[in-house]
Amino acid sequence: MTMVFLNKEIRDGDNPDLTEERKTATFDTNKMAEVIYGSEKLARRRREISQAVSLIPELADSKPLPFLSRNEKILESTRKVTALNEHLPRLINMNDEDEAWHIHSEVIGFEGNPLALHHSLFIPPLVIQGSDEQHEKWLGRAKRREIIGCYAQTELGHGSNIRKLETTATYSLSTQEFILHTPTINALKWWPGALGKSSNHAVVVASLIIKEQNYGPHLFMVQIRDEQSHEPLPGIAVGDIGPKMAFNGADNGFLGFNNFRIPRGNLLNRHCNVEVDGTYVRPPHDKMNYAGMIRVRSRMAAEQGTFMAQALTIAVRYSAVRRQGFLENKSQEVKVLDYQTQQHRLFPAIARSYAFIFCGFETIQKYETLQNEMNSGNVSLMADLHALTSGIKSVVTYQTGEGIEQARMACGGHGYSMASYISEIYGCAIGGCTYEGENMVMLLQLARYLVKSVELAMRGKPGDLGPMVAYLAYPDIKVDLVTGPEAYVKMFQHISKRQSIKATEKFHRKMESGVSRDEAWNQCAVELTRASRLHTRLYIIETFIRRVDSIEDLSIKMVLTDLMNLHLNYELLDVASYALEDGFMSSTQMGFIKNQLYSSLEKIRPNAVSLVDSFQFSDLQLRSNLLNFLFQVLGRRDGHVYQNLFEWAKSSPLNQTEVLPSVTQYLKPMMEKAKL
Ligand SMILES: CC/C=C\C/C=C\C/C=C\CCCC(=O)SCCNC(=O)CCNC(=O)[C@H](O)C(C)(C)COP(=O)(O)OP(=O)(O)OC[C@H]1O[C@@H](n2cnc3c(N)ncnc32)[C@H](O)[C@@H]1OP(=O)(O)O
Numbered sequence: 001m002t003m004v005f006l007n008k009e010i011r012d013g014d015n016p017d018l019t020e021e022r023k024t025a026t027f028d029t030n031k032m033a034e035v036i037y038g039s040e041k042l043a044r045r046r047r048e049i050s051q052a053v054s055l056i057p058e059l060a061d062s063k064p065l066p067f068l069s070r071n072e073k074i075l076e077s078t079r080k081v082t083a084l085n086e087h088l089p090r091l092i093n094m095n096d097e098d099e100a101w102h103i104h105s106e107v108i109g110f111e112g113n114p115l116a117l118h119h120s121l122f123i124p125p126l127v128i129q130g131s132d133e134q135h136e137k138w139l140g141r142a143k144r145r146e147i148i149g150c151y152a153q154t155e156l157g158h159g160s161n162i163r164k165l166e167t168t169a170t171y172s173l174s175t176q177e178f179i180l181h182t183p184t185i186n187a188l189k190w191w192p193g194a195l196g197k198s199s200n201h202a203v204v205v206a207s208l209i210i211k212e213q214n215y216g217p218h219l220f221m222v223q224i225r226d227e228q229s230h231e232p233l234p235g236i237a238v239g240d241i242g243p244k245m246a247f248n249g250a251d252n253g254f255l256g257f258n259n260f261r262i263p264r265g266n267l268l269n270r271h272c273n274v275e276v277d278g279t280y281v282r283p284p285h286d287k288m289n290y291a292g293m294i295r296v297r298s299r300m301a302a303e304q305g306t307f308m309a310q311a312l313t314i315a316v317r318y319s320a321v322r323r324q325g326f327l328e329n330k331s332q333e334v335k336v337l338d339y340q341t342q343q344h345r346l347f348p349a350i351a352r353s354y355a356f357i358f359c360g361f362e363t364i365q366k367y368e369t370l371q372n373e374m375n376s377g378n379v380s381l382m383a384d385l386h387a388l389t390s391g392i393k394s395v396v397t398y399q400t401g402e403g404i405e406q407a408r409m410a411c412g413g414h415g416y417s418m419a420s421y422i423s424e425i426y427g428c429a430i431g432g433c434t435y436e437g438e439n440m441v442m443l444l445q446l447a448r449y450l451v452k453s454v455e456l457a458m459r460g461k462p463g464d465l466g467p468m469v470a471y472l473a474y475p476d477i478k479v480d481l482v483t484g485p486e487a488y489v490k491m492f493q494h495i496s497k498r499q500s501i502k503a504t505e506k507f508h509r510k511m512e513s514g515v516s517r518d519e520a521w522n523q524c525a526v527e528l529t530r531a532s533r534l535h536t537r538l539y540i541i542e543t544f545i546r547r548v549d550s551i552e553d554l555s556i557k558m559v560l561t562d563l564m565n566l567h568l569n570y571e572l573l574d575v576a577s578y579a580l581e582d583g584f585m586s587s588t589q590m591g592f593i594k595n596q597l598y599s600s601l602e603k604i605r606p607n608a609v610s611l612v613d614s615f616q617f618s619d620l621q622l623r624s625n626l627l628n629f630l631f632q633v634l635g636r637r638d639g640h641v642y643q644n645l646f647e648w649a650k651s652s653p654l655n656q657t658e659v660l661p662s663v664t665q666y667l668k669p670m671m672e673k674a675k676l
């Protein structure tokens with residue numbers, strides 16, 4: 001059987017403009033997929049899963065989703081996710097989170113579903129913070145989906161500052177229970193995905209109170225709805241928070257407790273505990289209860305890189321079949337992909353998608369190391385990884401938003417139509433700037449780490465700096481960019497180091513002038529976030545270079561080197577003012593970077609379509625095949641865009657009748673009245 005999206009498979013019925021693009025590729029997209037996803041086996045597994053899903057009709061959308069109401073969307077996503085549940089054990093390795101993520105993204109798309117957070121935010125904190133006994137009690141049930149859960153931390157009044165969460169869990173010595181309570185409207189849990197209407201359990205984050213002492217945020221397993229009737233349990237108020245910018249197939253919710261009692265054993269107590277007599281047993285790290293957040297953030301680079309790659313697949317394929325305007329040959333209009341401005345819009349974003357995915361896989365591995373260390377009581381890696389993931393989460397979500405929006409604009413008018421599906425991808429991805437730690441707040445967390453590191457370097461203790469920040473103590477030696485990527489890294493290190501030092505010195509000067517520490521910090525906050533972004537962008541560049549260095553296949557290495565060079569020049573150009581400011585970069589070097597960038601665009605051009613084909617998103621995943629009632633048409637692998645756009649418009653519910661009630665009830669009477 002032929003796979004639906006094999007590499008250079010040239011298919012007779014495809015749009016010849018796309019076929020032509022695929023023929024010019026200098027590499028095999030299957031080989032590239034192995035590099036993107038980590039191995040031949042992993043890439044093959046993705047194809048097999050996509051293929052298997054495409055053969056199960058009940059997993060396809062039954063109607064184009066943009067035409068559905070919110071209730072219908074939730075019903076449709078629930079239909080698909082429960083149908084998928086039946087097939088899952090046969091289709092994926094149930095212990096493989098990447099396979100689960102992939103298959104859900106195929107079947108559900110980007111609109112979310114009532115189980116969206118069950119696997120990513122309910123089970124993981126239970127695994128990380130729950131004891132063996134608690135795993136025994138809840139984990140199997142959760143994995144089998146006997147119960148549905150969510151992660152309820154954010155409140156109406158507080159999301160960023162979790163030390164100030166108002167929901168309380170007060171230990172009752174007499175009954176050996178925790179009493180959960182929502183003292184004010186502001187203290188209502190607000191936002192948790194799948195809480196509103198679907199979950200019957202929640203991991204609730206509440207301030208632990210023992211004998212009137214507040215021990216800060218802790219995690220509790222709480223049953224919120226009856227397992228039979230699904231009604232909220234007495235003492236619980238729960239509901240949906242209403243429509244959102246996107247992700248409307250999920251029921252983000254609110255939750256309030258009225259002195260709701262749970263057993264002592266429901267405090268997730270792998271790392272901390274409250275004993276029967278109320279004695280509090282501290283965790284090995286003050287912020288142990290935040291470990292789950294590091295985990296989610298560590299996965300965001302790869303996730304967001306994939307979101308951007310999906311939007312780019314749509315935009316690049318469409319740009320290769322969209323012809324408009326002329327270059328030299330006046331007898332045929334050009335593919336818009338031939339315009340330098342179009343390439344400049346799309347290709348750096350392709351490079352960033354690759355960069356984020358490569359960086360993401362490294363970060364996930366780092367988290368796994370941390371998790372293993374934490375399980376054996378070693379928490380020394382937590383601070384480094386918290387700082388790193390705080391920065392990465394912020395930079396990649398922001399740049400992914402930029403990249404997807406450029407992809408939309410690159411599709412002109414059709415990009416604005418829901419038929420492109422790009423707005424849905426954007427809406428889903430851009431939430432990442434806010435969820436899992438608002439970006440500015442997280443950049444300031446990384447800044448704390450950078451300031452401390454600069455202070456160590458200033459105190460002449462460079463040996464105490466971790467490998468990620470060792471460059472803060474490196475001497476400034478001018479570099480010749482012609483010598484290659486290492487010189488770019490050194491230039492970036494100089495820029496990042498200088499900004500970290502400048503921000504730290506400004507902070508110190510403010511305090512020396514008598515301003516309090518917190519106020520001084522706030523007065524330097526913009527400069528501090530700049531330092532964090534530069535540090536993170538440097539880190540992403542380094543991971544890109546490491547990955548390209550490790551590749552053996554020459555044809556893949558060559559095209560990825562082109563992509564990496566594009567990334568290096570684009571990134572450096574974007575921050576060049578920092579290095580021009582102190583003369584570390586000359587104007588000649590600036591000219592060199594620009595020329596390199598333009599020449600990289602030309603080098604990438606013949607490989608552009610194959611670089612996005614290499615992500616191997618199926619048409620189902622991109623919602624690109626109207627014939628199967630999948631509604632996005634712009635990024636179709638076969639490139640037949642126009643006739644499908646027409647089909648899409650014809651399928652609009654508005655076109656199922658010639659004269660709408662809006663006309664008979666209002667417009668017609670208005671026109672009739674005007675005639676009198
Ligand atoms: C197809 C669809 C697919 C996918 C996507 C779709 C859906 C997913 C959707 C949504 C999921 C979203 C879920 C959520 O959003 S859950 C809620 C997340 N909430 C947050 O992230 C809150 C952010 N706030 C915080 O994390 C903290 O409040 C804080 C900002 C870190 C501050 O905490 P605080 O206790 O006040 O600490 P500080 O005083 O600022 O710092 C003291 C000290 O602690 C260190 N620290 C802080 N955090 C950590 C940590 N996690 N690990 C290690 N160390 C930590 C901090 O660095 C500082 O150290 P110093 O040495 O400087 O003192």
Ligand SMILES: Cc1cc2nc3c(=O)[nH]c(=O)nc-3n(C[C@H](O)[C@H](O)[C@H](O)COP(=O)(O)OP(=O)(O)OC[C@H]3O[C@@H](n4cnc5c(N)ncnc54)[C@H](O)[C@@H]3O)c2cc1C
Pocket residue numbers: 117121151152153154157158159160161190191192193247252431434435436437438439440441444
């Ligand atoms: C799609 C989506 C899904 C979500 N899912 C969940 C979920 O499943 N479970 C859950 O518990 N929560 C969830 N959340 C909530 C989310 O985690 C919070 O909204 C997020 O952490 C931001 O907190 P906030 O809303 O309090 O923002 P705020 O902190 O109120 O941010 C408002 C502004 O204040 C600024 N600000 C705040 N503090 C500081 C500071 N110290 N320094 C400088 N600037 C500051 C911010 O930068 C921002 O510009 C979700 C949110 C979204 C959008």
